[in-house]
Amino acid sequence: MSKWRNFTVAMIFLLPAILSVVVLRLWPALLALHQSLLAPRASVYSFDNYTYIFTDPVFLNSVWITLLYSIIVNPLQIAISLGLALLMNNKLPMTGFWRSVVLLPVAIPQSVSAVVWAVAFRPDGLLNSLLAVFGIGPQRYITSPDQALGSIILVVSWIGVGYWMTMLIAGLQDIPKSLYEAVTIDGANAWQRFRYVTLPQLRRPLTFVLVADTVANFLVFAPVNILTNGGPEGSTDLIMNEIYTSAFINGDPGSASAATIVLVVLVLVIVLIQFRMMSDRSER
Amino acid sequence: MQRIGKGAGLAGLAAVFLMSAAGFAFADPVTVNFLTAEKPETFATAIAQFEKENPNIKINFETVPFDSMVPTIEARIGGHDSSIDVFLVDTPRVPAMANSGYLAKINDEWDKVKAVANEEAQGVLTYKGDLYALPFWTSTQLMYYNKDLFDKAGVPYPSPEEKDRMTYEETIDIAKKVMKGSGAKWGFIPEQIDRYYQLQPIFQGAGGGTGLTGPDNLTPDVTNEGWLKGAKFYASLFADNIAPRGITDDQMSSTFTSGQDVFYIGGPWQFTAFNATKGLHYGVAPVPYWKEGKPQTPTDSWGVSISPYAAHPDEAKKWAEYITLNPEGAGLVVKANPIIPVNKEAYGPYIDWIAGLDPKVGPDAKKIMTYELADTAVSRPRSIGYVAFETVMNKAFSDIRNGSDVESTLKQAQQQLTSQLRRIQ
Numbered sequence: 232m233s234k235w236r237n238f239t240v241a242m243i244f245l246l247p248a249i250l251s252v253v254v255l256r257l258w259p260a261l262l263a264l265h266q267s268l269l270a271p272r273a274s275v276y277s278f279d280n281y282t283y284i285f286t287d288p289v290f291l292n293s294v295w296i297t298l299l300y301s302i303i304v305n306p307l308q309i310a311i312s313l314g315l316a317l318l319m320n321n322k323l324p325m326t327g328f329w330r331s332v333v334l335l336p337v338a339i340p341q342s343v344s345a346v347v348w349a350v351a352f353r354p355d356g357l358l359n360s361l362l363a364v365f366g367i368g369p370q371r372y373i374t375s376p377d378q379a380l381g382s383i384i385l386v387v388s389w390i391g392v393g394y395w396m397t398m399l400i401a402g403l404q405d406i407p408k409s410l411y412e413a414v415t416i417d418g419a420n421a422w423q424r425f426r427y428v429t430l431p432q433l434r435r436p437l438t439f440v441l442v443a444d445t446v447a448n449f450l451v452f453a454p455v456n457i458l459t460n461g462g463p464e465g466s467t468d469l470i471m472n473e474i475y476t477s478a479f480i481n482g483d484p485g486s487a488s489a490a491t492i493v494l495v496v497l498v499l500v501i502v503l504i505q506f507r508m509m510s511d512r513s514e515r
Numbered sequence: 516m517q518r519i520g521k522g523a524g525l526a527g528l529a530a531v532f533l534m535s536a537a538g539f540a541f542a543d544p545v546t547v548n549f550l551t552a553e554k555p556e557t558f559a560t561a562i563a564q565f566e567k568e569n570p571n572i573k574i575n576f577e578t579v580p581f582d583s584m585v586p587t588i589e590a591r592i593g594g595h596d597s598s599i600d601v602f603l604v605d606t607p608r609v610p611a612m613a614n615s616g617y618l619a620k621i622n623d624e625w626d627k628v629k630a631v632a633n634e635e636a637q638g639v640l641t642y643k644g645d646l647y648a649l650p651f652w653t654s655t656q657l658m659y660y661n662k663d664l665f666d667k668a669g670v671p672y673p674s675p676e677e678k679d680r681m682t683y684e685e686t687i688d689i690a691k692k693v694m695k696g697s698g699a700k701w702g703f704i705p706e707q708i709d710r711y712y713q714l715q716p717i718f719q720g721a722g723g724g725t726g727l728t729g730p731d732n733l734t735p736d737v738t739n740e741g742w743l744k745g746a747k748f749y750a751s752l753f754a755d756n757i758a759p760r761g762i763t764d765d766q767m768s769s770t771f772t773s774g775q776d777v778f779y780i781g782g783p784w785q786f787t788a789f790n791a792t793k794g795l796h797y798g799v800a801p802v803p804y805w806k807e808g809k810p811q812t813p814t815d816s817w818g819v820s821i822s823p824y825a826a827h828p829d830e831a832k833k834w835a836e837y838i839t840l841n842p843e844g845a846g847l848v849v850k851a852n853p854i855i856p857v858n859k860e861a862y863g864p865y866i867d868w869i870a871g872l873d874p875k876v877g878p879d880a881k882k883i884m885t886y887e888l889a890d891t892a893v894s895r896p897r898s899i900g901y902v903a904f905e906t907v908m909n910k911a912f913s914d915i916r917n918g919s920d921v922e923s924t925l926k927q928a929q930q931q932l933t934s935q936l937r938r939i940q
Contacts (some may be wrong), residue, residue: 271938283938289931354761374761374917462910463917464924479586481903482593482615483938 260495267488280489290490292465293473294497296380297449300469301501304384304448309440312392316399317429330400334393341390345457348386349373352458373459376466383467386454391447395440402436403429438509442502449498470494544573547830550588550602551817552581557852561844565837572830580765585902592617597824600831603817604648606639607895607905612820613642614899619823620645621832627840631858639894640818648818649839650857652849655812655887656713657880658686658803659771659779659789661699662796668696673800675879677886680810683717683748686778686803690757693777701770702757706781708764709912711905713780715895716811718745720804725896726908732898733940735932737908738925744805746921753916760917771797783869783884784854790873799880801887814892816854855888900936907931 270279284290319330336344351357352372359369372382410428419427430437452471455461461468461476470490478487551558555576562574577599579587585608591599593615604612612618625646628637632650640648658673665672670693673681681689690702707713711726719725723741728734736742752758762770771779772792779785780802789797804810819835821828837844842860849856849865853872856865870881895901911928915921 283934287934288927349763352761354759371760371917376917376919460910460913463914464919475586476906479589480906481935482589482611483935486938 263488263491265488266484267492269485271483271485280485281493284486284489284493287486289465289468290473290486293461293468293470293490294493296466296468297470297494297497300380300384300451301445301448304387305441305445307384308388308392308395308444308448309437311388312395312399312440313433313437315392315396316403317425319396320400320403330397334397336390337394339390341453342457344390345386345454348382348389348454349458352382373467374463376462376464379459379463379467383451383454383458386458387448387451390454391444395444398436398440399433402433405436406432434509438506441505441509445501445505446498449494449501470497544571545827545830546573546575547600547827547834548575548577548598549831549834550577550579550584550599552579552584552603553852554578558838558848560851561838561847564847565834565844569830569833572833574834588612588617592822592824595824597822597826599822600825600827601819601821601835603651604820606648606815606818607897607901609640609647609818609820610642610897611899611902613645613647616823618647619821619825619828620647621649621821622646624649624832624836624840627836631840631842631860633859635892635894636857639815639897648820649835651819651839651845652816652854653857653888653892654782654814654816654855655884655892656780656782656802657883657887658800659781659785659797660800661771661774661777661779662798663774664693664697664699664777667698668693670696672798675798675800675883677801677883680801681803682806683803684806687752687757690777694757697777699777700775701759701777703752703778704758704767704770704776704780706764706767706779706785708758708762708767709909709916710764711895711908711912712813714745714749714912715813716802716804716893717749718742719893720808720811721745721748722805722808727896727898727900727904731940732896733900733936735904735929735936737911737932738922738929742925743922746915746925749912750915750918750921754918771795782854783880784852786853786869786872786876786880797876799876799883801883810891811893812887812891813895814888815894855884900932900939903935903939904932907935 267280268276268278270277270283273279315333319326319333323329339347353359354369354371358372362368362370371378373379406429410432411424414424414428450471451469452475455467455469455472456475459467461472471494474487474490474494477483477490549558555578558574558576562576566573584603584605588599588602588604592602604618609618622645628640628646628650632640636650636653640646640650660673662672670689673679673686673689687703693699694702705713715725718737718741721741721744723739723743723745724736725732726735726737726742728736753760759770768779768781768785768788770776771781771785772789772795774795789795801810802812819839821831821835825831838848839845839858842858842864845856845858845861846864849861850868853865853869856862866881866885869884870877872880896904898904907928911924914924
């Protein structure tokens, strides 16, 4: 009886969370799966939408661009965040101020950041004026197929690194000082202290940052939509932008849902690989 | 017992509260949600006047950026959301939206529409013979030019007369001359850069057609000689630094008001902003044409549609009628934003008001607009695939502007459209 009562109480407390997961996550996911199997004007399930997107050069390009973008942006953001976290973790003068400065862009909505950067990227904008000070000629940034993806990476990293840095600082502060003292007595230099104490001790927060950052970067949309709309020549057409275009501009929910399912599968596979790579072999 | 008493007391209080809330609700006016891509001030006076005449209706004005209009309708009306009652719809999109079930049929309005709009204006509001929108605005384009830059370069002003309309080649030659003589930054700016609406005459006027052919306009045709010629011309504007890359359409008018442009192709909606700019001396001329083709100008604009899922369809229709069919309401809106009303009764006072805005420019503007609307206006193709067509082509224009190879960009657009339009058929 008491067990049953405990279960009921637990369920009452859990109900809001379970309901939210079902209504906000599982139900839309099932709906997307259902729509992805319904071809335009069809009433029976088929793989027509999947056949269509996998023969559509625009979608295939968006998968390629998303993978290319992920391979560059994730290591880059994590390296910068880790570097900044190490720097801010030292007793620098005005550390609090510098941390706030780096974290500040997170508090600005992505769309606002994109609009601000759009002005900076203009041919007569701030960035080209800055380059001119150093005698460098004007660059085309978001209007050049060779520089546009790099420009998007710059914007999302400007927004994101402060956030990931904060997570890593928390991880760094959890590392017992005694470990550093021990290796220092053993004669370890700065690199050895980082390689054999900091990195292994940061494994858990780093895994979280790696996984969360990867997922966040797969879902980047606002900066692409506002700055380039996927162009020039599809060079910044990340899957999310392609899904948005199919669903809300071309009115093709079938192919948009199929693309969403492909994106979810892609993210799941990559995250699983990351978990496997970051897991402690002794814990397996 | 005490608990029951407390409970009953609370229930009684709640009942009183609910009843009073219901009482207030009955006294409240009905709120009609109106979605647009316009500035609030465009409709502020008309809304105030309408609400004064209809105290039981309140208009809730909502606005989104122009490029977000289709996604907003797709997401909200496509999701059967009743929170939009009435909205503006770009008339070439009527077939696609009606076909998707996003617009309510309003065939009972036919007689009233026929009384205020001419036949061409009626045609763009229909799909398969049914009426889906009320006639609101139409449009044309003028070629604005900066008089100070011409004076500085010692080049005579272009003529406002139709018989003296310049070709694209002549216009660019003059633009280059004035740029050289005056130090102007840009020579020839299409206001709605990278948009089919503005660029259609460059391709169609070169003999390329609208870009859509075949039954129901569902076959793309954007790789023919005419399209190639138009696209090469468009590419040359940016390659030769006659027009800028990397500036969005909403920032474009500031290049003219800051005195950087020789020619600026834009709609009459710029008159109030240009007139309000101190130190800007400008004139108007007809937009250029291709020597071997006929002059063509963009046309059409928003219509007003009712959502099939509107919470208050009758009140929504009343408001829609006020700003479209009622010359007073239509006039109040164009006074705040000088776009051409389709309403025949509102057009007369509008064009005279435009003529009187600035004695130096007004009469020329009236002459050009009257001529273009009657003789050179070319509508965008009517097709359920228009939205997809416009989306793909606008991206292609943007790529061409950014220096992509013209021929391969058009070929890619053709392939993409072929596969997308096949799914729509």
